[in-house]
Amino acid sequence: MTTDFDNGFNDLSLEDIARLSGVSRSTVSRVVNQHPNVSDTTRRKVMEIITRYNFKPHPAARALASQRSKIIGILIPHIVSDLFTDPFFSILLQGITTAANSLNYSPILWLTSANVDESAFYDQVFNDRLADGMIVASATVNATFLERLDQRSKPYIIIGRPFTAHEKTSYVDSENEQGARMLVEHLILSGRRRIGMITGRSGLTSSHDRLQGYISALQHADIPIDMRLITPASDYTDASGYSGMKLLLQHRVDAVFAANDVMAVSAMRAIKEAGLRIPEDIAIGGFDDMGLAHSSEPPLTTIHQPISHLGDSAVRGLIDLLEGKVEPPFQQMLPVKLIVRQST
Amino acid sequence: MTTDFDNGFNDLSLEDIARLSGVSRSTVSRVVNQHPNVSDTTRRKVMEIITRYNFKPHPAARALASQRSKIIGILIPHIVSDLFTDPFFSILLQGITTAANSLNYSPILWLTSANVDESAFYDQVFNDRLADGMIVASATVNATFLERLDQRSKPYIIIGRPFTAHEKTSYVDSENEQGARMLVEHLILSGRRRIGMITGRSGLTSSHDRLQGYISALQHADIPIDMRLITPASDYTDASGYSGMKLLLQHRVDAVFAANDVMAVSAMRAIKEAGLRIPEDIAIGGFDDMGLAHSSEPPLTTIHQPISHLGDSAVRGLIDLLEGKVEPPFQQMLPVKLIVRQST
DNA sequence: TATAAGTTTGGGAGCGCTCCCACAATTTTT
DNA sequence: AAAAATTGTGGGAGCGCTCCCAAACTTATA
Known part of the structure; x- marks a missing residue:
């Protein structure tokens, strides 16, 4: 089953391979590093030995000589x-x-x-x-x-x-901004007008950009920005999604964009507890497209992020x-x- | 604010440090490697230079010479x-x-x-x-x-x-076996007798050991093992915890040991859906002590694993x-x- | 056919350390 | 006081590569 050579106890050096294939150290190095100036016959001969003995260059030696560790x-x-x-x-x-x-x-x-x-x-x-x-x-x-x-x-x-x-x-x-914008535009296109946003943790560019996308989508649709529909202190957590939604419910939103899926799902909980239906009464969208997005009830419309x-x-x-x-x-x-x- | 020396552009070698401190390469090496045979004065002198220039030995050179990469x-x-x-x-x-x-x-x-x-x-x-x-x-x-x-x-x-x-x-x-045993003994001590087990994924030593602990706890308490109270095809997942519990409910258990917290929590769902109370009607314990264990309703008794x-x-x-x-x-x-x- | 240009190959130097051995300085023993 | 043991220090060799330069060989050009 196993060959005589490839047994994992491979501690040969370039020099050894050179001797075994009857060429110089330099030539073996060229073959290993795919340097062009090697004749086909030589390359093949050396490659054969390399494969046979399963040779791998010593990373530390290589790093020292080339000053790059990979x-x-x-x-x-x-x-x-x-x-x-x-x-x-x-x-x-x-x-x-x-x-x-x-x-x-x-x-x-x-x-x-x-x-x-x-x-x-x-x-x-x-x-x-x-x-x-x-x-x-x-x-x-x-x-x-x-x-x-x-x-x-x-x-x-x-x-x-x-x-x-x-x-x-x-x-x-x-593309956080663009994603947020796409999501909100989708809400607008499906006839929603009072669209709230549960924002992300402040201080993060992702939160900033997603909010920016939301604003830009509304502006392009000539829907005035209502600051009461933007939660002030959310932070991407489950708890803040829930409390943020409670807040928005007081302002009769017909749609919500949550800055991530975690908050969207907890917002859904708040919506259901208020006796409202999703999406009939309130439509909701998230961001990230993580596992919980398709296992939620109903499954969540969201922006897929290519993590x-x-x-x-x-x-x-x-x-x-x-x-x-x-x-x-x-x-x-x-x-x-x-x-x-x-x-x- | 910043010093003249420690600017991050530190590419000195042992040799350089040796020259700067007026000793040999070998001596610097000894200082760096905390070799005992260096006089206190020399060591201090060299250390001063090393700290001043923020010298760190080159890992690749070290690895090559010592044949150990760390x-x-x-x-x-x-x-x-x-x-x-x-x-x-x-x-x-x-x-x-x-x-x-x-x-x-x-x-x-x-x-x-x-x-x-x-x-x-x-x-x-x-x-x-x-x-x-x-x-x-x-x-x-x-x-x-x-x-x-x-x-x-x-x-x-x-x-x-x-x-x-x-x-x-x-x-x-x-100590999976011991942990499982502790959990089940705790159930027994609190007066439970019909104790079911939702097992882990078969083929894993952790599942095997936890089941072993369950069996051993019952045996020591002279409670006969009832195979119907041990789920046959669970695999540590949420879904199998739920379905496993459904199965056990048919056999009127008064307690359940789930092989991990994930299954314990989904089993709790099944218990509640059956209109039973936790822990009054059915007591339940898990294994792992992950986040969901203390956020569950009620909080879950479990075995803490030092991951x-x-x-x-x-x-x-x-x-x-x-x-x-x-x-x-x-x-x-x-x-x-x-x-x-x-x-x- | 002589010469220039390109291709292929080998060998030397060097990357920055460790480790060993030899020698110097110091301390202990006789 | 000299000899022996101990401690401290320096230098050489070598780890296994890369990279440069020169030599040998091949092919293209005048």
Whole structure:
């Protein structure tokens, strides 16, 4: 069943492969790195030995000689409780690692945690010499943070455009504004006029952009903005969705746009408790398109956000930056999609 | 505000530090690695320069020379959907990375994902030359997998004892059996006699052990085991908790032990729908002590599982293995705790 | 056919450390 | 006081690659 060679105890070096195939170290290196200037016969001969012995170059030696480790750092400075409840980061991580692995990069992980000294942690992260570049997955990148990031001479990409982004800041983000607008336009088109909004956590660009989309949709339809229909203190949580909806119910809305699915679902609870029907009396839409969106009763109309693609794009962008294929400001906004279900 | 030296553009080498402090490369190396044979004066002098210039040794050079990268691989071979719904892995990951960082190791991540060729993925993982050792967080380590793991000459630790573990297999796990037994004993002590069990996914040691604990508690109390009170096809999911409970209701149980909190909560739904009261008519207990356990109505009595410690222990165990402080079979069972709330 | 230009190959130097051995400085023992 | 043991320090070799330059060989051009 098993061959004599590929037994996992593979500790040959380039030199060994060179000797075995009767060429020089340099030539083997060229074959391994797919350098063009190698004759077909030589390449084939060397490849045969490489496969036979299942040779893989030593990553540390390679990193030392080339000054590039092919390791990317993933920084998720997030409090524990968020990670528990919010599948966002799990999905993102999956997207990131899958992309990294497929491009022959290894992701190393930095997670903050409640019982760790934050400043020491960031010193560790910012002084890291291992990773070639880093991906920062945080909704709350502030000016100071960005400054330290820029001071390092290594490329980075932030997931979620920061407020303090300057023209050289690299980031990937979803089209939050456009998504919100699409959702609200859909509500308008289905005849709703008193459309409320349950906003996201203040201080986040996603909240800001989604609110912006809501406003812009109303304006384009010549519906006046009524500030009483915009909740003042929501924060993406279940509880604030419920209380936000209670507030809106006092103003006889006929539709609601909740800035995420979690709040939309808890708002639905408030609507039902008030004895109103969805969507007959009040239509409701969310944002994110997570699991709970299609398991809710009725299933929720929402905006699908490509979380896993966000991770994928971040990795590809970073690697392009790393390999000099693109120049520093790598900025990408990913399209979102309106998913119409039965709640509108 | 900022000093002249610590500006993040730190690319000095050992040699540079040696020159700056008037000693040799070797001496600086000794200081950095806390080697004992350095005089106090010299050590202080060198340390001063190191701190001033914020010197950190180059990881790749160090890895090449010492043949140890201080990188550990984290393998989570899990399907996407599980990661979404189950906070277990997020918490575990947090525990692992926190422990690794604090011990100056870097965790690199391997996650399987639905749209990736599995065999290629495992080839990549098993042929990895970067990590010194690995932690496998999977409930489904089978014999073949274990064999490949053993064939590699690098240390590993599995989180969750595999069925096929042999005397040399290293793992950390929670005391599932003991926990289940504690929970069921608690039910017995509060006067329950017809105690049903909603089992976990078959094929997992955790399910097996929890069932074992249930059986053993009943036996010790001289309560005969009634097979009709043990659900045949549950699998830790919400749906199977609900349907499992429906089944048990036909046999007039006065208490139920669900193998995890998710099923316990959906079982509660079934109980309420049947018009019965918790805990008056039926007492119910779960396992895991996740968020939903204290937010359920009534709050759920359950067994607290130290997930984050599981990660921590795995990392510490692996590093001890790596540094030769302990010999290969590192096996550790972590204690669990009975948390009594209002459902019993 | 001689010469220029391109292609293929090998060898040296060097990446920044660790680890060993030899030597110097110091302390202990005789 | 000299010899032996101990502690402290420096330098060389080497980890396994990449990258550059030069040499050898091939093909195109005058």
